[in-house]
Amino acid sequence: xxxxxxxxxxxxxxxxxxxxxxxxxxxxxxxxxxxxxxxxxxxxxxxxxxxxxxxxxxxxxxxxxxxxxxxxxxxxxxxxxxxxxxxxxxxxxxxxxxxxxxxxxxxxxxxxxxxxxxxxxxxxxxxxxxxxxxxxxxxxxxxxxxxxxxxxxxxxxxxxxxxxxxxxxxxxxxxxxxxxxxxxxxxxxxxxxxxxxxxxxxxxxxxxxxxxxxxxxxxxxxxxxxxxxxxxxxxxxxxxxxxxxxxxxxxxxxxxxxxxxxxxxxxxxxxxxxxxxxxxxxxx
Numbered sequence: 001x002x003x004x005x006x007x008x009x010x011x012x013x014x015x016x017x018x019x020x021x022x023x024x025x026x027x028x029x030x031x032x033x034x035x036x037x038x039x040x041x042x043x044x045x046x047x048x049x050x051x052x053x054x055x056x057x058x059x060x061x062x063x064x065x066x067x068x069x070x071x072x073x074x075x076x077x078x079x080x081x082x083x084x085x086x087x088x089x090x091x092x093x094x095x096x097x098x099x100x101x102x103x104x105x106x107x108x109x110x111x112x113x114x115x116x117x118x119x120x121x122x123x124x125x126x127x128x129x130x131x132x133x134x135x136x137x138x139x140x141x142x143x144x145x146x147x148x149x150x151x152x153x154x155x156x157x158x159x160x161x162x163x164x165x166x167x168x169x170x171x172x173x174x175x176x177x178x179x180x181x182x183x184x185x186x187x188x189x190x191x192x193x194x195x196x197x198x199x200x201x202x203x204x205x206x207x208x209x210x211x212x213x214x215x216x217x218x219x220x221x222x223x224x225x226x227x228x229x230x231x232x233x234x235x236x237x238x239x240x241x242x243x244x245x246x247x248x249x250x251x252x253x254x255x256x257x258x259x260x261x262x263x264x265x266x267x268x269x270x271x272x273x274x275x276x277x278x279x280x281x282x283x284x
Contacts, residue, residue: 039069040254042239043081043093047074050270057266062257068250070257085242086111092241092251094118094258099149099171099234114238115246116255117279119267121237122226123157126196126217127204133161133223139184140203145192148172154206156231158185161224171234209274228276229284236278 040062044051052072059070073090075081081093082104096104098114105112130136142163144154152172158164165180166173175187188202195207196215207217226232239258241251259279267275 038067038250039071040092040250041071041073041090042254043073043075043084043090043095045075045078045081045095047072050266053270054263054266057262058254058258058260061260061262062254066253066257068253068257070254082108082112082240085240088242091245092239092254094237094239096240097235097237101238101240102234103149111243112240113243113246115241115251116239116259118237118239118258118277119275120228120232120235120278120281121209121271121275122228122232122273123153123206123208124212124217124222124226125157125161125204125206125224126199126212126221127223128199128221129203130223133163136163136183136185136203136223139186141186141188143188143190143195143198143202143205145195145206145208146189147192148174150192150208151175151189153226153232153235155187157206157224157226158187160227160229160231225273228278228281233283 042055044055047055055070055072062068062070073084075084075095078095078100081090081095082101084090085093086108092115097120101112101114125133125142127136136142142158144158145151149172151174155164155166155173155175155178159166163181163183163185164178167177167179170177175189178187188198190198192208193211195205196211196217199205199215199217199221204223207215226235228236239255241248245251259277264277267277
């Protein structure tokens, strides 16, 4: 009889413990019912093997150091990533510079903000006739792109090279804004895609990087490199997010994962001096 009572006591004790444990997981702290989403999708345009390697490195750092999973989504043109950001299809994008973002926001009622700097790809003045900028003669013909954005950038390059002066206080300039041209340079406005191909018929040309390579231009023909300063700040490429998300820790963590010595080394490996980190540059 005593054995039976003891056995019943043990059974009821075990049942009681099981009930308490069940109640703890049902109503107590227990295991969270939902794990927070720590995945960030970044929109990019025309991902190259080099960019793929850079983002693979960034994703590794983000996961190991901040517990954030970074994925990339490739777009085929520059009109898509900001729209996708505003609609919530992606969380962040990395394809544009400040000037592009400002123009896009003006045309699309805003909604996208910069959250961190990535790189700048300085454009150059090239010449096949002269080895130094100081060798350019009076009356030299210098080609520049004829579209508003690239022409403005080219004119600022000529200004920083000491060849011309421009009206102060403007970020988008044209040849009409040249206030001083002491060497009487002849500014020839042509299509951006032609600037690298006309070097045999002009004295010098300001050529964007995406056209310099196909034209076979290298350091050998370079007479001046765009400096990184306040004039060129608008051409710095950025990471961007939907307005209102710029202070969220998860996105700030991705910025930190990008802005590293490892990323800088990959820039140097893949691009040399044609693409340099901008997050640690002091603008003068």
